[in-house]
Amino acid sequence: MAVIELLAPLEQRDEIGAIRPRSYYREVGERLRGDPVALGSLAVVVVIFGSAIGAPLLTTYDPLQGSILARLLPVGSDSHILGTDEQGRDMLARLLYGGQLSLFAGIAPVVISTAIGTIIGAVAAYFGGVVETLLMRAMDVSYAFPALLLAIGIAAALGPGLTSTIVAITIVLIPPVSRVALSATRQVVVQEYVEAASVAGASPRQIIQYQLLPNIASPIFVYTSGLIGLAIVSASGLSFLGLGSAPPAPEWGAMLNTMRGSVYVAPDVVALPGLMIFVTSVAFNVLSDCLRDALDVKSV
Amino acid sequence: MLGILMARRLVAVVPALLGVSVVIFVMIRVLPGDPLATLLGAQGSNPADRAILARTLGFDEPMPLQYLHWLGRLLTGDLGFSYVRHYAVGELIGAAIGRTAVLAGAGAVIGLVTGIGLGTAAAFRPGRLLDRAVSALAITGMSVPSFWLGILLIILFSATLQWLPASGMAELADGPADFLAHLIMPALANAAITIGLTARTTRSSLIETYGEDFVYTLRAKGLSDAQILRHVAKNAAPAILTMIGLQVGYLLGGSVLVETIFAWPGLGNLIYTAILARDLILIQSSLLVIAVTFILLNLVVDMLQIVVNPRVRRLASA
Numbered sequence: 001m002a003v004i005e006l007l008a009p010l011e012q013r014d015e016i017g018a019i020r021p022r023s024y025y026r027e028v029g030e031r032l033r034g035d036p037v038a039l040g041s042l043a044v045v046v047v048i049f050g051s052a053i054g055a056p057l058l059t060t061y062d063p064l065q066g067s068i069l070a071r072l073l074p075v076g077s078d079s080h081i082l083g084t085d086e087q088g089r090d091m092l093a094r095l096l097y098g099g100q101l102s103l104f105a106g107i108a109p110v111v112i113s114t115a116i117g118t119i120i121g122a123v124a125a126y127f128g129g130v131v132e133t134l135l136m137r138a139m140d141v142s143y144a145f146p147a148l149l150l151a152i153g154i155a156a157a158l159g160p161g162l163t164s165t166i167v168a169i170t171i172v173l174i175p176p177v178s179r180v181a182l183s184a185t186r187q188v189v190v191q192e193y194v195e196a197a198s199v200a201g202a203s204p205r206q207i208i209q210y211q212l213l214p215n216i217a218s219p220i221f222v223y224t225s226g227l228i229g230l231a232i233v234s235a236s237g238l239s240f241l242g243l244g245s246a247p248p249a250p251e252w253g254a255m256l257n258t259m260r261g262s263v264y265v266a267p268d269v270v271a272l273p274g275l276m277i278f279v280t281s282v283a284f285n286v287l288s289d290c291l292r293d294a295l296d297v298k299s300v
Numbered sequence: 301m302l303g304i305l306m307a308r309r310l311v312a313v314v315p316a317l318l319g320v321s322v323v324i325f326v327m328i329r330v331l332p333g334d335p336l337a338t339l340l341g342a343q344g345s346n347p348a349d350r351a352i353l354a355r356t357l358g359f360d361e362p363m364p365l366q367y368l369h370w371l372g373r374l375l376t377g378d379l380g381f382s383y384v385r386h387y388a389v390g391e392l393i394g395a396a397i398g399r400t401a402v403l404a405g406a407g408a409v410i411g412l413v414t415g416i417g418l419g420t421a422a423a424f425r426p427g428r429l430l431d432r433a434v435s436a437l438a439i440t441g442m443s444v445p446s447f448w449l450g451i452l453l454i455i456l457f458s459a460t461l462q463w464l465p466a467s468g469m470a471e472l473a474d475g476p477a478d479f480l481a482h483l484i485m486p487a488l489a490n491a492a493i494t495i496g497l498t499a500r501t502t503r504s505s506l507i508e509t510y511g512e513d514f515v516y517t518l519r520a521k522g523l524s525d526a527q528i529l530r531h532v533a534k535n536a537a538p539a540i541l542t543m544i545g546l547q548v549g550y551l552l553g554g555s556v557l558v559e560t561i562f563a564w565p566g567l568g569n570l571i572y573t574a575i576l577a578r579d580l581i582l583i584q585s586s587l588l589v590i591a592v593t594f595i596l597l598n599l600v601v602d603m604l605q606i607v608v609n610p611r612v613r614r615l616a617s618a
């Protein structure tokens with residue numbers, strides 16, 4: 001190590017010749033750029049996002065407007081590249097627009113539950129004692145349910161709709177995120193700089209905000225990035241069961257359910273919405289694995 | 301010592317069961333859904349009808365009292381009455397639960413055997429081609445939506461090859477061939493995620509154990525690979541055992557989607573039809589039954605841990 005540092009090129013030194021400390025995130029970025037699997041999965045994610053957002057530019061068809069004369073056309077038809085569904089609506093348009101709902105329904109719960117779960121875990125670990133017991137015991141209750149079933153129960157009680165699925169999946173994801181935040185915070189809270197901040201008169205809120213949160217961000221980020229694939233599959237699963245956004249709105253899971261009756265007539269077209277869910281979920285899961293390696297976080 | 305540990309774990313089940321009952325009660329009564337409106341249908345606007353129904357169902361009592369009454373009925377085995385189906389919920393669930401157990405059991409066997417086998421093979425030589433292939437397969441299994449995999453299986457084996465029936469269940473008494481023909485596709489669709497997660501967990505906990513000092517000692521002593529694997533497997537067993545308990549939970553949860561696709565007449569299908577009919581009491585009683593099963597399964601797994609694993613015993617008694 002010492003030899004390498006002595007040989008460090010000039011551009012890595014500051015004005016008095018000392019070696020510049022390398023930014024942690026810059027190093028992570030470099031590791032990711034050198035990883036073809038990470039780049040490939042990132043490219044897939046970007047393309048899926050881009051095609052969902054850019055749907056109006058990529059197709060001229062209306063995802064809600066069908067034609068009785070053009071029902072269940074196969075993949076590769078002249079005017080409908082990916083065929084049409086059971087109501088004669090263009091499949092490509094429905095898949096592109098469907099991405100908007102499906103991605104939102106999967107990613108929103110991860111973002112919200114990350115915010116809430118991190119605060120719960122950090123507060124529990126910082127204060128400890130009764131606060132920790134109360135918060136974490138409440139979180140433990142959800143572990144008595146298989147996750148998907150709890151989400152189904154909550155969404156069913158709230159009534160079908162996009163908001164219900166988002167609320168349901170958010171509630172299911174908060175406890176595991178808070179556990180990860182709890183164990184990450186426990187490791188940080190004993191560090192000397194936290195004690196120093198406390199001695200210097202920082203309030204609990206300031207300590208949590210400026211000392212704890214930045215230092216538990218990496219493990220939490222790695223963990224929650226691994227939840228996106230799962231959340232997208234779960235959200236489309238809830239829609240498949242009729243608990244998500246209602247037809248005729250295009251949503252991958254709901255499309256799969258309304259079309260599965262045509263499985264003998266147009267199997268290739270029926271399989272498409274599920275393929276989108278699958279590819280999106282694989283891409284996010286692979287990307288999350290690469291992030292875990294690049295950030296060098298031990299699994300929590 | 302063993303007895304005290306097991307008793308302590310047994311007592312811990314009580315708060316879990318109470319927690320589950322509170323969550324499900326909150327789902328039924330406190331969340332903004334209106335069970336009365338669902339039951340009354342078109343007459344929902346008549347306040348007199350509402351009041352009568354609320355009184356009959358005990359909805360006019362204060363919430364804590366409603367909870368206690370409901371809990372009391374549960375303890376006597378009364379799961380409620382489905383006003384949508386005009387049938388006792390307990391009977392509907394009783395008929396369906398065995399069929400779900402068959403499907404989840406088959407999924408567990410396929411998923412755990414394949415997953416543990418693949419994970420062990422991968423951990424043997426990390427980084428090699430086989431390991432990479434297993435890792436890729438594991439992430440595929442974890443990512444694939446079971447309801448889509450089910451449809452793909454139907455497209456391949458029912459629509460194209462016409463080998464297997466696309467839906468329904470056959471009784472074992474009517475012939476094992478027909479029974480298996482109906483079971484294999486839903487069990488596979490349900491098992492995919494278990495294969496993925498099990499292979500991954502088995503692989504990582506075996507690799508971790510292979511790196512421990514005692515393995516070097518064993519190698520230095522000149523033990524064969526097979527003998528070393530036996531020692532390593534014993535040490536990695538607790539982590540794998542815990543995961544098995546969780547997997548059965550996933551399989552029960554996944555059953556809703558898979559049973560819906562294959563028209564398998566189990567609890568999952570019951571929940572799906574209850575969702576379509578907005579039959580909240582049926583949904584929540586089914587969830588309650590599944591959650592209680594899940595808690596008891598994990599209890600069994602933890603009991604096994606205490607018996608099998610000396611480290612858990614030492615840790616808990618310290």
